[in-house]
Amino acid sequence: MWNKVYVEENLIETPRVKSILAKVKREPITLKSYDEIWGQSKKPYLHKRDSLNLFLAEKKGQLLKLAPDAYGQLGEPHYYFIHAYNCIYECQYCYLQGYFNTPDIVLFINHEEIISEMQKTLEENPDSRVWFHAGEFSDSLALTHLTGELELYHAFCRKNPRAIIELRTKSVNIKELILLEPLPNFIISFSLSPQKMGKLIDLKTPSTQSRLKTMDELNKLGFTLAAHFDPIIYQDQFKIQYEELLETMQSLHLTKALSYLSMGVVRFTKDVYREVERNYPDSPLHSTPMVKSFDNKVRYNHPMRMWMMNTVKELALKYGVQEPAIYFCMEEHA
Amino acid sequence: MHLITMAHLGEAQGVIELFNLKRVSSQVFEGENLVCLITGEGPFEAATATASILGSKKFLSVINLGIAGALDPEYPVGSIHPIRSVYLVIDGKPQFKSYKSSDKGLDCVTSFERILSPERALPLTGIANLVDREAWGVAMAAKTHNTHFSSFKLISDQAGSLGACEVVKEKAQEWSQLLAQYLKSIIHNEKEIPDLFKLEGFHFTFTTQHQFEQLLKKICLRDELSPEEVLASLPIEAIRAEATSSKMKTKALLNFMEGRLDPLKEKLDMGLLLWKTPFERQGITLQTDASWESPEVKVSFQVSNTDELEQKLKHLKDLNLGPFLDLRNGNIHVE
Numbered sequence: 001m002w003n004k005v006y007v008e009e010n011l012i013e014t015p016r017v018k019s020i021l022a023k024v025k026r027e028p029i030t031l032k033s034y035d036e037i038w039g040q041s042k043k044p045y046l047h048k049r050d051s052l053n054l055f056l057a058e059k060k061g062q063l064l065k066l067a068p069d070a071y072g073q074l075g076e077p078h079y080y081f082i083h084a085y086n087c088i089y090e091c092q093y094c095y096l097q098g099y100f101n102t103p104d105i106v107l108f109i110n111h112e113e114i115i116s117e118m119q120k121t122l123e124e125n126p127d128s129r130v131w132f133h134a135g136e137f138s139d140s141l142a143l144t145h146l147t148g149e150l151e152l153y154h155a156f157c158r159k160n161p162r163a164i165i166e167l168r169t170k171s172v173n174i175k176e177l178i179l180l181e182p183l184p185n186f187i188i189s190f191s192l193s194p195q196k197m198g199k200l201i202d203l204k205t206p207s208t209q210s211r212l213k214t215m216d217e218l219n220k221l222g223f224t225l226a227a228h229f230d231p232i233i234y235q236d237q238f239k240i241q242y243e244e245l246l247e248t249m250q251s252l253h254l255t256k257a258l259s260y261l262s263m264g265v266v267r268f269t270k271d272v273y274r275e276v277e278r279n280y281p282d283s284p285l286h287s288t289p290m291v292k293s294f295d296n297k298v299r300y301n302h303p304m305r306m307w308m309m310n311t312v313k314e315l316a317l318k319y320g321v322q323e324p325a326i327y328f329c330m331e332e333h334a
Numbered sequence: 335m336h337l338i339t340m341a342h343l344g345e346a347q348g349v350i351e352l353f354n355l356k357r358v359s360s361q362v363f364e365g366e367n368l369v370c371l372i373t374g375e376g377p378f379e380a381a382t383a384t385a386s387i388l389g390s391k392k393f394l395s396v397i398n399l400g401i402a403g404a405l406d407p408e409y410p411v412g413s414i415h416p417i418r419s420v421y422l423v424i425d426g427k428p429q430f431k432s433y434k435s436s437d438k439g440l441d442c443v444t445s446f447e448r449i450l451s452p453e454r455a456l457p458l459t460g461i462a463n464l465v466d467r468e469a470w471g472v473a474m475a476a477k478t479h480n481t482h483f484s485s486f487k488l489i490s491d492q493a494g495s496l497g498a499c500e501v502v503k504e505k506a507q508e509w510s511q512l513l514a515q516y517l518k519s520i521i522h523n524e525k526e527i528p529d530l531f532k533l534e535g536f537h538f539t540f541t542t543q544h545q546f547e548q549l550l551k552k553i554c555l556r557d558e559l560s561p562e563e564v565l566a567s568l569p570i571e572a573i574r575a576e577a578t579s580s581k582m583k584t585k586a587l588l589n590f591m592e593g594r595l596d597p598l599k600e601k602l603d604m605g606l607l608l609w610k611t612p613f614e615r616q617g618i619t620l621q622t623d624a625s626w627e628s629p630e631v632k633v634s635f636q637v638s639n640t641d642e643l644e645q646k647l648k649h650l651k652d653l654n655l656g657p658f659l660d661l662r663n664g665n666i667h668v669e
Contacts, residue, residue, distance in 0.1 A: 037428060041430060043421075236556075289596055302625075304597075306665075307598060310664055
């Protein structure tokens with residue numbers, strides 16, 4: 001899977017790095033700081049298919065970032081923490097293809113410092129719950145069998161019931177997760193697309209069917225679950241496809257179990273859109289016209305995206321998702 | 335006419351002989367379909383020599399041909415590979431700009447310095463598969479002149495290995511001929527670019543031509559049809575027979591194609607027309623954002639006396655933004 005593995009020289013003797021290196025079975029190349037190489041040259045995104053490098057590094061600078069408006073449910077502060085850069089999956093709409101200059105993966109290993117920053121932030125917000133989201137720049141579960149940090153974040157949630165951690169994922173890698181006790185404030189959220197669409201655009205990810213099976217398994221174990229229908233992409237019979245998805249979710253008792261369901265229609269910054277056109281010229285993403293929208297992002301026109309979100313919302317309600325659990329992500333109010 | 339760039343005369347000998355090139359200067363050899371430029375070693379030399387010739391003459395493409403050291407032992411010495419991307423390192427430090435050579439192949443990093451030890455080669459192994467001394471410079475010059483660039487490398491040695499220079503000298507003639515044969519196969523396999531579709535009776539500006547091509551591509555993707563099949567399915571003959579200008583015919587065609595892609599377009603257009611028409615009959619124009627992003631409605635009319643003004647204001651009292659906002663919010667029944 002990995003072409004080369006680079007490790008920051010001051011981390012080479014740490015138990016976490018030693019454990020990762022033992023699992024990836026690669027002789028590391030040491031360097032002073034990961035960014036001596038990572039992102040220094042413009043490396044085309046699709047090179048990840050055959051020359052993906054791994055960097056093990058320490059996250060410096062800002063460890064937590066305040067999430068933008070409409071990122072999560074309204075009324076409470078939302079932050080995201082950065083445990084990694086880039087992802088092993090290859091979703092055609094992914095904004096990472098236009099975000100960094102390289103698809104190479106960085107795993108940050110100073111989780112204790114990230115958690116200490118989360119503790120500090122929690123104390124600065126004494127009157128409300130505080131959300132901490134993982135998975136902004138990488139899948140939250142996909143590599144946890146290598147990295148082994150889940151128990152640290154889980155312990156933080158157990159100690160701080162006011163803190164809510166959301167692990168956003170498309171992965172079915174729950175080997176490490178199921179060793180932990182389910183907590184109401186330790187939420188596993190799955191991004192889902194209808195099976196047919198997922199197959200076309202969520203490349204190298206577990207199928208929607210596998211993700212639903214994993215959700216079912218976690219639900220039965222008592223884990224707190226959420227889902228993201230994001231991005232919603234138009235295709236002929238998109239309504240039927242979402243109906244099928246929600247019907248399956250209902251049959252697995254997942255629709256009622258969701259803490260929340262976020263929805264967002266596909267959108268791109270101009271740069272990412274250009275990358276998507278370059279990387280996936282034959283993608284179904286290009287088969288419906290888009291316009292420059294209110295925030296300069298490229299999206300379907302307003303009536304189209306409102307119609308799509310309202311359609312999916314009605315279906316979600318029909319199949320048992322509770323209305324207060326539904327919110328629209330990064331969109332004007334519908 | 336193609337421009338072939340090679341670092342040394344020794345490497346280029348096979349090309350010069352096979353393509354029967356005539357010496358124009360110490361660096362330039364010219365034939366019927368190609369010019370071979372001897373750039374000298376190093377990215378700076380390659381860039382300046384290539385830029386100089388591109389400034390004086392127009393070429394269809396620039397092809398960089400030459401030898402490179404392998405950063406991975408899996409690639410055998412003597413094998414030739416198309417290059418996918420070209421990177422640059424200066425004193426071991428990667429530089430930001432990289433250039434694409436083709437969709438597939440190996441990646442090559444151009445180094446300002448010769449890589450003479452395995453220690454120097456090791457950090458480059460995560461950047462590329464091969465290391466050379468010229469490709470990046472040639473690519474930069476070609477891209478600056480908006481000329482298509484591609485590169486092909488023959489693996490001469492394992493980068494950083496001892497005695498590589500001696501091997502290269504020994505094999506120079508053999509490799510030069512291999513490179514020449516390879517070049518012949520590339521040029522022979524070039525495909526002609528097909529002409530754009532031409533539609534008699536329609537007038538396309540640069541913008542509408544682009545719109546037409548984009549819509550055609552989207553319909554091909556959506557319906558999984560070839561461009562010819564999509565064209566055959568469009569009402570081109572019916573639009574052509576309409577008694578309108580060629581510009582209006584183009585507009586009608588684009589409109590039809592948009593409608594085919596956008597499931598709401600017809601209903602939105604119809605809804606908007608129904609909402610606007612009663613006011614337009616009274617000389618009141620309701621102008622809305624064509625992209626539907628803005629909820630603003632611009633209301634305009636002309637009056638020449640107080641009676642007319644009162645009449646218009648009376649009609650405006652009936653103006654209800656509800657139907658427009660409903661359309662904008664996607665409250666439309668679509669199966």
